[in-house]
Amino acid sequence: MRESAIVTRDLTKKFGSLIAVNNLNLEVPRGKIFGILGPNGCGKSTTMRMLCGVIRPTSGTGEVLGYDIMKDSEAIKQNTGYMSQKFSLYQDLTVEENMQFYAGIYSLSNKEARKRMEKLKEMTNLRGKERALVSSLSGGWKQRVALACALIHNPKLLVLDEPTAGVDPVSRRIFWKIIHRLADEGVTVLVTTHYMDEAETCHNTAFLFSGRLLAYGSPNHLIKELKVSTLEEAFLSLVQRETGEEVEISFKSFLN
Ligand SMILES: Nc1ncnc2c1ncn2[C@@H]1O[C@H](COP(=O)(O)OP(=O)(O)O)[C@@H](O)[C@H]1O
Ligand SMILES: [Mg+2]
Numbered sequence: 026m027r028e029s030a031i032v033t034r035d036l037t038k039k040f041g042s043l044i045a046v047n048n049l050n051l052e053v054p055r056g057k058i059f060g061i062l063g064p065n066g067c068g069k070s071t072t073m074r075m076l077c078g079v080i081r082p083t084s085g086t087g088e089v090l091g092y093d094i095m096k097d098s099e100a101i102k103q104n105t106g107y108m109s110q111k112f113s114l115y116q117d118l119t120v121e122e123n124m125q126f127y128a129g130i131y132s133l134s135n136k137e138a139r140k141r142m143e144k145l146k147e148m149t150n151l152r153g154k155e156r157a158l159v160s161s162l163s164g165g166w167k168q169r170v171a172l173a174c175a176l177i178h179n180p181k182l183l184v185l186d187e188p189t190a191g192v193d194p195v196s197r198r199i200f201w202k203i204i205h206r207l208a209d210e211g212v213t214v215l216v217t218t219h220y221m222d223e224a225e226t227c228h229n230t231a232f233l234f235s236g237r238l239l240a241y242g243s244p245n246h247l248i249k250e251l252k253v254s255t256l257e258e259a260f261l262s263l264v265q266r267e268t269g270e271e272v273e274i275s276f277k278s279f280l281n
Pocket of ligand 1: 040063064065066067068069070071072
């Protein structure tokens with residue numbers, strides 16, 4: 026079996042004259058958490074959509090779990106859990122009904138669905154909330170329900186697009202604890218975030234800027250390579266290098 030869950034070669038997506046993803050070469054190891062970082066509009070979601078087989082690349086190649094993203098998008102979808110940026114749960118259904126709905130999409134047998142739901146309720150601590158309407162839950166709980174739905178078919182790869190955006194710090198911590206547990210169980214996790222405390226716990230991170238890969242490596246490796254002391258500084262220094270703007274200084278003065 027291939028060591029890498031995802032490999033892309035010169036992966037490119039154009040929307041008209043806009044190059045949203047530009048010759049991306051990525052390698053995501055199996056069973057690890059891989060964070061994609063970058064400013065809004067740099068191509069994070071477009072990259073994820075191509076890898077999940079939702080949209081077709083303009084050029085380049087990609088393999089996800091050994092499947093060709095051009096030819097095998099159905100097989101990829103069967104083995105991948107995807108939580109898009111605007112993951113939609115049915116607000117007027119209960120937690121359990123939402124999970125059952127996703128079990129249906131993936132054609133799980135009743136027995137298999139029950140087994141998975143039990144496991145996921147335990148993992149996300151949703152037990153006791155089965156009959157709550159999703160509309161009555163806080164943002165943090167909703168994200169956990171969304172995660173449970175994305176995992177219903179026991180995927181080998183989990184793709185999470187800004188799963189904790191706007192979620193309170195305690196819920197973010199809990200969410201990331203679950204992500205780490207999944208990785209410990211062998212699931213590969215590809216995740217985008219704007220929170221540097223989260224990114225620091227990824228095994229590997231990639232910085233995207235204007236559709237291009239600026240840097241890639243473990244947080245410690247990047248910090249050392251760029252001679253800075255935090256991942257946030259690494260990020261700011263890369264953006265500064267690209268734009269020629271004093272991002273760090275203006276950012277700090279903004280905070281003061
Ligand atoms: N379906 C689309 N049609 C046209 N432009 C798009 C489409 N999807 C994304 N874009 C553009 O591609 C660029 C990258 O977008 P996106 O991948 O959503 O960035 P990110 O997720 O990093 O914020 C942006 O300039 C965005 O406006
Ligand atoms: Mg996005």
